[in-house]
Amino acid sequence: MNTLTKIVIPAIGLAVALLLAFVAYFVLQSWWSQPPAVLGFGDGPEQPIAFPHQVHINVAGLDCQFCHRSVSAEETAGIPAVNQCRFCHDFDRITGAKSESSSAETEIKKLIGTLGETPDPVNWVRVHRLPDHVQFLHAPHIQQGFSCSTCHGDIASMKVVEQVRNLKMRDCVDCHRENSAPTDCTTCHY
Amino acid sequence: MVSTKTKKRPDHKWGMVIDLDRCTACQACVIACQSENNIPINQESTFLEGRAIEWIRIERYWEGTYPNVKARFLPMLCQHCDNAPCESVCPVYATYHNNEGLNVQVYNRCVGTRFCGNNCPYHARLFNYWEPVWPEELKNQLNPDVTVRSRGIMEKCTMCIQRIRRATRGGKEVADQSFNPACVQACPTDAMVFGDLNNSQTQVSKKWEDERGYRVLEVLGTNPSVKYLKQVEVDA
């Protein structure tokens, strides 16, 4: 009886308190910024084809705008069509790519499903998403001379794309203030 | 490297002139606005409850009775008052006057006190008492440039700020009549003219000086950005 009241119950109480503290920390961190990188929340989502930006930027030497073509003129950067991949990759065999591993070959072969009479599009999983009440345009930011990595981080070193900045409103407004960009509400909310 | 020079938007002042001698109350502006701005569909029940949302509406006033009767039409929308009674009463600063002369509404700040709607002498402000719903297929028509409002948010005419933004992107010069709000673009009799009042050469600036011009409830001191041209009556 004594063991129960003196050790076990306080121990359970402590565990519950620690758990609640963790939950509170997790929720508050997620709310005000980004979820902490625990329990797999720090990784970028798994994509249907494991496209490595690292390889394409560092090894192939591609610029962001080679694929994300509408970024300097439109609202979105634009995900390229699958045909863009065929600039270099012939889907029957691997050309133009020095595959370090057979996993690259596996991934490229997934594109074969996009050929033929009824091609399947590739359903990428969105990494960056702003709420519906934000009208964000890429074009003015690129035209001001900002590079993609300012907000998207060092994509060149990423095998799997993950979100590095929390992109909450405070994040945007801070940067706007620093750069004398308009900060009135209807810049983004209309 | 980040550019240290920000492009300044040339300061426009958007205004509108509505010619009451041309308006035929055809409702083309009403429906064009609803299409452009993702306005919830006004069902029969919405009308019965007196909660129909029309950012622009055609008011009809009677004079006399048959056989000496006359109906007069007044297209009424947010007047974008320079001295707006609605702006100073919002407890969360969800509505303010921007640098282009528009009274803007920030949907995500609005908490739904409806004090602004109460203060507006033109009844230009509409409130979403219920969650707007569209059948799934009709959602395909919604305009991605305009935020879809949920329940509890006040809304009103924005002079199609999304079109203003599209036209003035990059701070480039905007030619007069190169774009118009949806209502102005639809109006078949050309009763509505929109443009930059800061530029004396625009059509709207010229019409602003028309001798028939007046502003509705001007005595209240709201200083609207919308002017009306008096209807003409002849000895008939």
Place this chain on the structure above:
Amino acid sequence: MALSRRQFLKWAGATSLGAVIFNGCRVPDHEIQVQSPVELPEDLVTGRDNYYATTVKLGAASEGLLVRVMEGRAKKIEGNPDYPMNTGKHGIRSESLLQALYHPDRIKHPMVRIAKGGPFRKIEWPEAIERLSTILKEAAPESVILATPPLRGQLADVVATFSDSYGSEHVAFDTLGDSVLRRAFSDLFGTDTIPDFDIANAGLILSVGADFLGTWGDTTHFMRGYGEFRQGKERSRGKLIHIDARYSATAAVADKWIYANPGTEGLLAMAMIYTIISEGLGDSVVAKQLTGGESIENAYNNFQPSVVASQIGVSAENIMALAREFADSKNGPALAIGGGLAGAQANGLFNLHAIYALNALVGSVNHKGGLIFNPNPHSRNIPGATLNKWKHILSDMRSGKTKVLLVRDANPAYGLPRSINPREALSNLETIVSFSSFLDETTEMADLILPGSSPLEEWGSDEPNPGPGYTTIAFQQPVVNRFHNTISFGDALLQTSKSLELGLPWVDMRDALRSSAKKLHELNAGSVKQPTFEEFWKRSLERGGWWNMDSTYKASAQLPPLAKKAPKVNSVDSEKYPFYLVPFEGVGIGAGEYSHLPWAQSAPDPLTSAAWTTWVELNPITAKELDVKDHDIVLVESNTTNAIRGLVYINPATPPQVVAIPMGQGHRAFTSYAAKRGANVLDIIEPTEEVITGSFAWGGTRVNVSRTNRKGDLPKLEGIEPARQLPHEELILVHRDHHAGSDGHKHH
């Protein structure tokens, strides 16, 4: 938030708190995915909008459109500034095309009825075409009838060619009809097309019965001219006088509205003609033609103003003053427009003859500010068949002479007067095949449905009638891919014709349009001239069509003599039925063809601000006499055996002897937006025919109104207080302009 949904689910499932948060933060699946298509069409960039030109025929109107398309979805309709009819503007009905395209209740795929009266079963297109071909092969062509709306442009040619080759009859259906109008023009001016009204340059417009700024004719086109007519630069302000039994939007903006008893519009016009000719005003050559060479007293004794004044309800002095003003050339060109209620009478043709003859009498034919005629179209122009014709069709259905009905966008089950029992006749048919996009009353009775596409998904063309005064051919192209498993009506006919081996020269509607376009290209004239056909094709599609301002037409200058007596018309007991029934088109829903579109339903009526239902407009004194108040439910009966109920709207502008009721409601089907609302005025309209053309005289019914003891609630935009401006708070100011000679204008 960069978390995988699967992970969140696992975690959230562990705690109830998580479940609550998850539901609150739910993001739809399709927003977490970003799709990479295999090929990126050059116009598919997220956030970029593209505009495609197309056209639509909406009843009489022809609107050229630019449709804003984003990521393959049509978002907004705008007018095409290039197209001569609407020059960049558009109305409620064309905007509502978006809702027709994305309507939740559209028929999404072909269907066949398992057994008579049973449910529908989904089938595929090849089977649908085969079933239709079998039906047509097995039926005798004379027992098959194809019903469509009135047709123009490419579809008219395809449908007519199909019917001719197969041997069936093709008939067009249109509730209100314009046969009287067309006949008036053909009798007076020898033309098969409707002229354009040069409103922008007219000095004085007299419109009789035609709500041309509200619901009659090509209102968007007329309004383009009206703006100019009122406040155009470099011209003086025009004057509009409107004569009608209901105070419509046109009446409201007119400088003067004159009430005339329905059916007496022709008498009024003849009395004006009498005045003009007998006072030596107007053109003496035309005067001689109209009187057949006789003296005015001999020819038109019956129409002296003093003789007809009491019948019309307008004093003789006012008639003569009106006539003198109309003939006074210092007011600028005078233009008389007639239609609507004036033509929808048993003596409708007599009425319109007289009204339009006024134009000739004052020199407004083939002249600026008057009637500008249009050349004959390149393609067929198929008007709605008369009521008389439809009565014969129904009787053929009853007798079994007609066994098969093919129908597209025509709804005789709803749109014919109930007293001739259209539903009962239709139910006698062996087979009904519908190509419509919605389950309207007629399509609900169908055995086989081959659903057609919406106008934004189809190829075709339109030749406006009335046109702008010169040859105009609008091109229609799909602005989005098919949204459902439908094909265009024209394509369905052409595929069937191939299966029946009829030998038609076209594979599909695009092919048909291209072959018509080739002929235009070869003309090497007009708004698009290009060295090769492909460049011509592309350029015409970009501009929205092809028109040739040099291709005009002058109407005959020889007018026939007018009738010396008004035709005798039967009338019902005016003691039993003391009121004139004035049915009018809804500003959005028309006569019921657009009731399935929510924007059309929710567009408030300009005068009453009511929407979505059927109301009965009563004069305030009449309401008192009937002991009814606003929103009471009244019973309206006519000499048919039917009655309808409606909500009272006390309208200060309704004459005491008139009861005005909007059309378009009372549907039993036709999607949830149309069905089970209000009442169908066609239930009580007598199936009277115009005496010469057999056209539907929908304006000649008399009714009785009585109170029920029930009250309702009227959906309308205005509140419960009568909308009158307060003396100290005038919202609408008026500039009072007095005639020249006074001390100028007084400001209000």
